[in-house]
Structure formats: C-alpha cells, structure tokens
Amino acid sequence: MLRMALALVLSLMVAIPALAQESDRSATGGAQTLEDIMARQAGQKIDDSFRRDAVGSDENAKGISEQLGTLGGVSDPELWRALRYGSADTTVSARGQATDVLMQDGGMWWQAYRDGPLRTYGGWLLLGTIGALALFFLLRGRIKIDEPMTGRTVTRFKSVERFGHWLLAGSFILLGITGLAVLFGRTFIAPYLGKEFNATLLIWSKWIHNNVAWAFIVGLVMVFVMWVVHNIPNRTDLVWIRQFGGIVGKAHPPAKKFNAGQKLIFWSVIVLGTSIAVSGLSLLFPFEMPLFAKTFAMLNWTGLPELFGFGVLPETMSPQEEMQYAQLWHAIVAFVLMAIILAHIYIGSVGMEGAYDAMGSGEVDEAWAHQHHSIWLDEMLEEEKGKAKAEPEGAAPAE
Numbered sequence: 001m002l003r004m005a006l007a008l009v010l011s012l013m014v015a016i017p018a019l020a021q022e023s024d025r026s027a028t029g030g031a032q033t034l035e036d037i038m039a040r041q042a043g044q045k046i047d048d049s050f051r052r053d054a055v056g057s058d059e060n061a062k063g064i065s066e067q068l069g070t071l072g073g074v075s076d077p078e079l080w081r082a083l084r085y086g087s088a089d090t091t092v093s094a095r096g097q098a099t100d101v102l103m104q105d106g107g108m109w110w111q112a113y114r115d116g117p118l119r120t121y122g123g124w125l126l127l128g129t130i131g132a133l134a135l136f137f138l139l140r141g142r143i144k145i146d147e148p149m150t151g152r153t154v155t156r157f158k159s160v161e162r163f164g165h166w167l168l169a170g171s172f173i174l175l176g177i178t179g180l181a182v183l184f185g186r187t188f189i190a191p192y193l194g195k196e197f198n199a200t201l202l203i204w205s206k207w208i209h210n211n212v213a214w215a216f217i218v219g220l221v222m223v224f225v226m227w228v229v230h231n232i233p234n235r236t237d238l239v240w241i242r243q244f245g246g247i248v249g250k251a252h253p254p255a256k257k258f259n260a261g262q263k264l265i266f267w268s269v270i271v272l273g274t275s276i277a278v279s280g281l282s283l284l285f286p287f288e289m290p291l292f293a294k295t296f297a298m299l300n301w302t303g304l305p306e307l308f309g310f311g312v313l314p315e316t317m318s319p320q321e322e323m324q325y326a327q328l329w330h331a332i333v334a335f336v337l338m339a340i341i342l343a344h345i346y347i348g349s350v351g352m353e354g355a356y357d358a359m360g361s362g363e364v365d366e367a368w369a370h371q372h373h374s375i376w377l378d379e380m381l382e383e384e385k386g387k388a389k390a391e392p393e394g395a396a397p398a399e
Contacts, residue, residue, distance in 0.1 A: 025050060041108070052085045101318045110324040118328065119183060122335040129339040133346045143247065143352040145368050153363040154380050161226055162362055168219030168269070174212045176338050178205035183331065213280050220273045223266075230257045231266045236375065246372070257376045265344050272337040279330040283323065292325040293317050 025033055030050050039046050082088035084103045092099050157165070181189070182205055190198035236253075237260035243251040245261050253259070258266065282289040296313035299305055305313050317325075348355045354368040369377040 030054075051081055052087075054081060101320060104318050104320050107320070107324065110328065113328060114183075114331075118331055119187070122331065123184070125335055125339050126342070129342045133343060133351075137346075137350065140247070142350060145353050145365075145371055146250075146252070147367040147371060150366045152366045154366055154369055154377065155362055156358040156364045156369070157362045159362065162359055164219055164222035164226055165359055167215055168223050168273075171212045171216040171219055172273075172337075172341065175209055175216060176334065176341075178209040178212075179331070179334060181205045182209070210284060213277070213284065216273070217277050220270070220277060224270055227258070227266060228270075231263045233260075233263060236260075237263065252371050252374075254374045255372065255376065256379075257373065259373065261347075265340065268337065268340050272333050272340075275333045276330060276337065279326045279333070282326045283330060286323055287319040290319070290322040292322055292329075 025031065025036075027033070032048075032051060036046055036048075040048075079088065080103075083090070088102075090102065092102075182202055185198045185202050185205075189201065234256075236255060240253040240255055240260040243249065243253040245259060246252045278289075279291065282291055293315055296305075297315045300312055300315065305311060314321075348359065352372075354364060357364050357368075366377065369380075
C-alpha cells in the first residue's frame with residue numbers, strides 16, 4: 001500500500017516538465033519543428049525562446065509611406081505569441097487575479113496527468129487495498145475475543161466523541177464517493193448510464209462535495225481536540241508493534257486508550273486530512289490561496305528536488321496553474337487517505353469482534369477491553385473504585 005502511495009506522489013513530480021531539449025531549427029528558419037511539438041505534447045520542457053521572444057515591436061514598424069507600413073510592427077502570429085506568453089499589453093474589463101491571463105497551456109499536462117497516472121495509480125491503490133484486506137480476512141479470519149464475555153460493560157467513548165467521529169467519518173465517505181464520481185464519471189459512468197445521467201450526477205456531486213467539506217473540517221478539529229492527548233506515542237507502543245498488535249499471532253499486547261495502530265490512523269487522518277482541507281479551501285476560493293509556487297521555492301532552496309532527479313521546480317506560475325496543482329494534490333492525498341481509511345473500516349467492522357460497539361453504543365464488554373486495551377481498562381476500573389469510595393456509606397437520594 002505504501003509503495004503504491006509513494007508511486008502516486010512521485011508520479012506528480014515526474015509530470016513536471018523535464019530538462020530543456022535542444023533542437024536544430026535551421027531547416028525551418030528558426031520556427032518550431034515537429035520535434036518541438038512532440039516534446040511539448042510529451043510534457044517536456046523545451047527552449048521556446050525562438051517563439052517567446054518573437055512577439056514583434058513597434059520600433060520595427062515600416063514607415064507610413066512604405067509597403068505594409070499601416071500594419072505596424074506586430075503581425076497576427078506575433079500578437080498571439082505575446083498573448084500566449086503573457087507579454088502583450090492588454091486591458092481587460094473583468095477584475096480579478098486571473099482575468100488578465102488570456103492563454104495558458106498548463107491545462108495540457110494537467111489533463112494528461114489527471115486522465116492518466118492519477119486515475120490509474122489512484123484506482124489501483126484503492127482496488128489493491130480492498131483486495132489485500134479480502135485476502136487477509138480469508139487467511140486470518142475475524143479476530144475473536146478469547147475470554148468469555150463478562151456481561152459487564154465499560155464506557156469506551158462518550159456521546160460527544162462518537163458524534164465527532166461519525167461527523168468526520170460520514171463526511172469523508174461522502175467526499176470520497178462524490179470525488180471519485182467527478183474523477184471517473186466520464187470514463188465509467190457516462191458510457192454505461194448515459195451522458196445526461198452522468199452530468200446530473202456530477203452536478204449534485206459537486207454541490208455535495210463543496211458543502212460537506214465544512215462538516216469534514218469541523219469533525220477534523222473535534223477529533224484532534226478530543227483525542228490528541230491520548231495519541232502521543234509512548235513505550236507501550238513499541239511492545240504493540242513488536243507483537244503486531246495481536247493481529248498476527250495469539251499475543252494480546254497491553255495498550256492505553258489508543259494502541260499504536262490507532263495512533264497511526266489518528267495522525268494519518270490529522271496530517272493528511274489537514275492537507276486535503278487546505279488544498280480544498282484553495283479550490284473553494286479560487287486564486288485566493290496560492291500554495292505551490294512558494295512551496296516549490298522552499299523545496300528548491302533545500303536542494304531536494306535536484307537531489308532526487310526532479311530538477312528545479314517552477315517557482316513562477318499563473319493563477320490557473322496554481323489551481324491545477326491544488327486539484328492534483330487534493331486528489332493524490334485523498335487517494336492515500338482513502339486507502340488508510342479502508343483498512344480502518346475493515347478492523348472496526350468485520351475484522352475484529354466487538355470493535356464496532358465502541359463507536360456504536362459506546363459501551364464495550366470488559367473482556368474485549370481487557371484483551372485489546374488492558375492498561376486503559378485498569379485505569380477506568382480504578383477510577384470507578386475511587387468514585388465509589390468517595391460516596392458516603394449508606395447515603396440515599398433525597399426525597
């Protein structure tokens with residue numbers, strides 16, 4: 001799973017144009033060649049100064065009495081090249097950060113990456129995770145409670161904790177389904193159910209996605225505030241990891257309220273969920289929250305991109321390109337988190353006996369708690385004993 005996720009992230013960086021390509025343009029009189037066109041379509045960076053700088057100049061205009069003098073110093077091709085590279089002196093009636101960018105070809109590599117590596121690696125990451133979990137279930141089966149049920153329960157999660165969890169979980173599931181519909185709708189829905197059905201589905205998916213995002217952010221904040229203190233790593237986690245959490249083998253390592261596996265899920269949700277939320281806000285408020293030009297500048301300063309063979313990352317980009325990078329990053333991180341959450345859902349449902357009760361009713365049997373969270377159970381029982389001793393003997397409720 002981690003290898004597929006890493007390949008998904010690295011493929012985004014590969015999509016960034018490669019090293020400049022030299023081309024012999026003597027046969028075309030300095031104009032672009034077929035080699036230039038093919039390299040540009042392949043997403044490679046080329047030396048396009050022969051076009052970028054050929055935008056004409058009024059200083060070269062012919063005199064009014066000379067032939068072609070009334071055409072000025074800029075021809076139509078030169079004007080379009082100036083518009084293409086953002087060097088034309090233009091005035092637009094609309095107001096906004098992106099309105100004066102009349103032409104940009106960043107959408108070419110963005111669409112190629114979106115329709116290619118993003119769908120391919122992302123789709124296989126999810127299908128591979130589901131397949132791995134199914135295989136694990138066939139080999140390991142459901143994790144049973146070894147001890148007999150005691151009939152005594154202990155409160156695992158209070159109502160406010162369960163509300164925060166289900167708010168976060170429910171909103172993420174809706175966001176995942178609607179996001180996948182938008183990404184794969186044209187490929188897997190329209191050909192079989194029709195373009196009209198797909199269009200209607202995507203309109204509603206977009207509306208749900210944009211509005212449920214706020215519930216996701218609220219749930220993320222609630223979960224962090226309620227549980228961060230219980231998810232600080234400690235030495236007990238090393239024992240849990242060494243014994244594979246009892247998932248492999250028969251050992252039942254001690255754990256506090258959250259074991260090492262749950263802490264990994266927690267921090268994955270917080271870190272990746274925050275990244276998804278920030279990039280999502282950038283998409284909800286286009287051109288207001290540029291993220292990548294400054295991020296790439298900091299990465300270039302470290303020298304890491306060149307060290308890993310990615311070259312110098314672009315530090316100057318149009319507002320539209322900022323949105324394209326934000327959309328791709330939003331989807332990549334979402335795919336990784338969806339794969340992690342699939343494993344979490346498996347453990348909390350069919351993978352472990354009694355696990356759902358913790359978030360269902362909030363009450364778990366002491367036998368289950370002793371097997372999976374023995375340290376936490378001892379603390380809870382001691383707390384109950386302390387409360388019982390604090391109550392006066394023979395005290396009766398007032399009538």
